[in-house]
Amino acid sequence: MPELPEVETTCNGIRPFLQKQTISRICVRQKQLRWLVPVKTLQEKLVGQQVVSVKRRAKYILIELPSGHLIIHLGMSGCLRILPKGTPLQKHDHFDCEFNNLILRYNDPRRFGAILWHDPNQTLPQLSHLGPEPLESAFTPTYLYQAAKRHRTCVKTLIMNQKIVVGVGNIYASESLFLARVHPLTPANQLSLVQCQRIQRAVQKILTQAIQQGGTTLKDFKQSDGKPGYFALKLKVYDKAGKPCSRCHTPIQSIRLAQRATYFCPHCQSYRHSSAKR
């Protein structure tokens, strides 16, 4: 579930509680995550350290300490909560980072998430090779156009490729292409510059709106204070198969693309419309 807006929401939610706080203790209850630093390393690097900042890169949460970064990835089902000390455990509470008066608690039913340590002197493979941030200046229509030219895959798979641009997951890929009026199956190397411009703008608009709404809660995403995200109410095509398109009332179609559910309006996003210059 967590795509860029959900990770951004989580960062914003935990930041005010953690800044300048000192880590007093850590607790790892489940070692079978996607990646987990050795507990000994965590103990050595974290305990007694003061949080300098809380940042986001792609879908990774970076908690900066004087000696490096604690990096948390929420995977598909992870969430981070700020809780009072002594809060009883719930199922799938895998990791605690304790401060003086509060706990940063990581819960992840599917265990696709990760807890990493980034030593500033070393490169972390997960963070190298990442593409530009979609909301920063490097993500331009020209950049997207040049990148698209090198790929034969379809546009939806392209914008979900973290080497091309980070943060766009399955939900926002469908939503962005609907807003851009581009068919998800359009081959990347056939996109026009005008289409790339529409896609770039749409991605930025959708992600910005989703951040303002606190992310999207479909099943289990929670903000750090436990509230759901409200962008689900704004979704136009995702999970709307058979429902009328909000723009033209044609039933929304769903297809499977690279093993992922994909939704689009066959009228608004037809190849004919997509290729036409607008």
Next chain:
DNA sequence: CGAAACTCCTGAGCGC
């Protein structure tokens, strides 16, 4: 090299 399939895991929802 790129593209697509496969993989990790739990839980929800469905049909029977």
Next chain:
DNA sequence: TGCGCTCAGGAGTTTC
């Protein structure tokens, strides 16, 4: 009520 099946938002690895 319960069983078995399918599907789920990520992303590195494997295979072709």
